[in-house]
Amino acid sequence: MSLSIHLSINGTERDVALDDPRVTLLDLLRERLAMPGTKKGCDRGQCGACTVLVDGRRINSCLTLAATLDGAQVTTIEGLAQGGDLHPVQAAFVEHDGFQCGYCTPGQIMSAVGLIAEGSAGDDPERIREGMSGNLCRCAAYHGITQAVQDATRRMNAAAREDAA
Amino acid sequence: MKMFDFAQPATLDEAIGAWEPGAAWLGGGTNLVDLMKTGAVQPAKLIDISRLPGLAGIDELDDGATRIGALVRNADLAGDPAFAGRYPMVAEALLSGASGQLRNAATVAGNLMQYPRDAYFPGPEPDPMADASSLSVLGAGGEPVTVHPSDFCVPLVALDAVVEILGPDGPREIALADLYQPGEPRTTLIPGELVTALRLPAAAAEFRANCRYLKVRDRTSFAFAMASAAASLRMDGPHIAEARLSLGAVAPKPWRVAEAEALLKGQAPGADLFARAADAAMAGAQPVGGNGWKIELARRTAARALAMAAAGTPADMPALPASPFGNQTGDLAHV
Ligand SMILES: Cc1cc2nc3c(=O)[nH]c(=O)nc-3n(C[C@H](O)[C@H](O)[C@H](O)COP(=O)(O)OP(=O)(O)OC[C@H]3O[C@@H](n4cnc5c(N)ncnc54)[C@H](O)[C@@H]3O)c2cc1C
Numbered sequence: 001m002s003l004s005i006h007l008s009i010n011g012t013e014r015d016v017a018l019d020d021p022r023v024t025l026l027d028l029l030r031e032r033l034a035m036p037g038t039k040k041g042c043d044r045g046q047c048g049a050c051t052v053l054v055d056g057r058r059i060n061s062c063l064t065l066a067a068t069l070d071g072a073q074v075t076t077i078e079g080l081a082q083g084g085d086l087h088p089v090q091a092a093f094v095e096h097d098g099f100q101c102g103y104c105t106p107g108q109i110m111s112a113v114g115l116i117a118e119g120s121a122g123d124d125p126e127r128i129r130e131g132m133s134g135n136l137c138r139c140a141a142y143h144g145i146t147q148a149v150q151d152a153t154r155r156m157n158a159a160a161r162e163d164a165a
Numbered sequence: 166m167k168m169f170d171f172a173q174p175a176t177l178d179e180a181i182g183a184w185e186p187g188a189a190w191l192g193g194g195t196n197l198v199d200l201m202k203t204g205a206v207q208p209a210k211l212i213d214i215s216r217l218p219g220l221a222g223i224d225e226l227d228d229g230a231t232r233i234g235a236l237v238r239n240a241d242l243a244g245d246p247a248f249a250g251r252y253p254m255v256a257e258a259l260l261s262g263a264s265g266q267l268r269n270a271a272t273v274a275g276n277l278m279q280y281p282r283d284a285y286f287p288g289p290e291p292d293p294m295a296d297a298s299s300l301s302v303l304g305a306g307g308e309p310v311t312v313h314p315s316d317f318c319v320p321l322v323a324l325d326a327v328v329e330i331l332g333p334d335g336p337r338e339i340a341l342a343d344l345y346q347p348g349e350p351r352t353t354l355i356p357g358e359l360v361t362a363l364r365l366p367a368a369a370a371e372f373r374a375n376c377r378y379l380k381v382r383d384r385t386s387f388a389f390a391m392a393s394a395a396a397s398l399r400m401d402g403p404h405i406a407e408a409r410l411s412l413g414a415v416a417p418k419p420w421r422v423a424e425a426e427a428l429l430k431g432q433a434p435g436a437d438l439f440a441r442a443a444d445a446a447m448a449g450a451q452p453v454g455g456n457g458w459k460i461e462l463a464r465r466t467a468a469r470a471l472a473m474a475a476a477g478t479p480a481d482m483p484a485l486p487a488s489p490f491g492n493q494t495g496d497l498a499h500v
């Protein structure tokens with residue numbers, strides 16, 4: 001079968017011909033579109049390494065069939081930095097040692113961007129840990145991850161207030 | 166994953182028409198795609214209903230009931246201020262399930278219809294004895310039957326939720342409690358039928374001041390329940406005018422306990438009363454595969470959930486929803 005979908009990936013419009021309805025968004029990105037930034041950990045929704053934003057919401061790309069996404073806007077880790085400027089969440093992960101080996105990091109960062117947009121955790125560390133519990137870190141960099149998300153939340157909120165003023 | 170035909174109907178009628186034996190509805194896919202990867206489920210055809218129009222509303226009806234479209238995402242329902250204000254225990258249960266990413270994708274109907282966890286065991290013959298913690302201690306007659314895994318369904322069954330269904334022969338509705346049955350198939354949905362909505366009656370909102378969901382897991386977050394309880398009380402001055410109690414992760418379906426509810430009615434809340442109600446809830450329990458600890462865990466979870474409900478629903482959602490641990494925002498009386 002052949003199925004054609006249209007996606008906006010990190011702001012670039014793309015027509016994607018799918019020869020197989022079984023392809024997940026994760027495999028589409030990594031295997032067919034040469035975008036390996038999004039990682040595969042468990043492939044079962046259990047680790048969060050594959051987290052991307054679809055229409056601004058964080059989801060597990062390993063459990064999402066690409067064929068269901070016609071017309072969607074996808075944001076991956078490759079789409080966060082603006083030229084040479086890191087996204088505030090990326091910068092905060094670097095500053096607070098939010099990783100060791102780095103394998104879970106793209107998923108952690110995309111999940112944090114999604115969580116901050118949801119706005120339910122604020123800068124409360126307990127709420128951040130709960131909100132980030134879908135992202136496992138085999139290196140257990142959780143302390144730095146929580147601090148990074150807290151710091152990025154504060155900075156992004158301050159920047160939003162400045163923009164509004 | 167086995168190959169399948171893929172259909173994307175544009176309307177509800179087209180979806181019903183697209184069904185054929187061996188087909189499966191695809192909601193958020195967080196349960197179905199997972200099981201298709203292991204080969205545990207092998208639909209010949211997937212009918213993608215995730216974008217069907219008209220099934221994503223949360224509406225208050227004229228009679229005070231709330232109607233929730235089948236495609237409302239779990240996160241959106243929990244985060245809807247009007248819904249969470251009327252049914253805080255349901256929002257708390259939703260937020261204690263899975264992860265932020267999964268709740269963003271999972272649909273209301275998919276959550277009700279999710280396969281139990283024994284479907285995950287590898288091999289053609291599932292071996293439920295592989296994990297006694299997920300075996301039923303109630304409602305299975307001592308046989309090794311996996312528990313129903315959903316958190317969401319536990320408060321729903323206590324609040325008399327109704328499931329709206331559409332099939333080739335038209336619409337019908339049933340109590341959520343009657344959606345589940347022992348053995349195969351595990352639900353009373355007739356093949357080709359689709360869940361279109363979930364309804365909570367007006368009376369369900371009368372428990373909002375005193376209702377809690379409590380979930381005990383083997384880690385603080387992002388784990389299925391080992392035992393859970395949804396407790397709600399409608400107070401009349403110092404007395405309990407009406408109580409609702411249901412348990413999760415103990416039976417093949419969300420387990421409502423009428424005996425405990427009858428025992429609580431008309432009484433003044435207190436530790437003794439709650440202990441007796443919890444005893445009554447677990448009276449017929451039978452251990453399977455060495456999981457006798459689950460009976461005691463469920464008993465204590467039920468008693469504690471009742472005490473938490475009596476202390477009052479917190480003003481804000483706790484930082485760790487449904488958890489016995491961590492900082493609690495709002496009312497600290499039950500900690
Ligand atoms: C890692 C992980 C952890 C989890 N932890 C928890 C937890 O702690 N607590 C908890 O409660 N749940 C948990 N879940 C389960 C999760 O809640 C379900 O996967 C989710 O609710 C399913 O919704 P969905 O829309 O993705 O369903 P799908 O995967 O799309 O479908 C699930 C089933 O429902 C059927 N279906 C879908 N829509 C309809 C409809 N409208 N009418 C009739 N049938 C339909 C499908 O055919 C399929 O059989 C977890 C899942 C994962 C992967």
Ligand code: FES
Pocket residue numbers: 039040041042043044045046047048049050051060061062063
């Ligand atoms: S790879 Fe998707 S959650 Fe682990």
Ligand code: FES
Pocket residue numbers: 098099100101102103104105136137138139140141
């Ligand atoms: S940094 Fe190694 S897994 Fe998280």
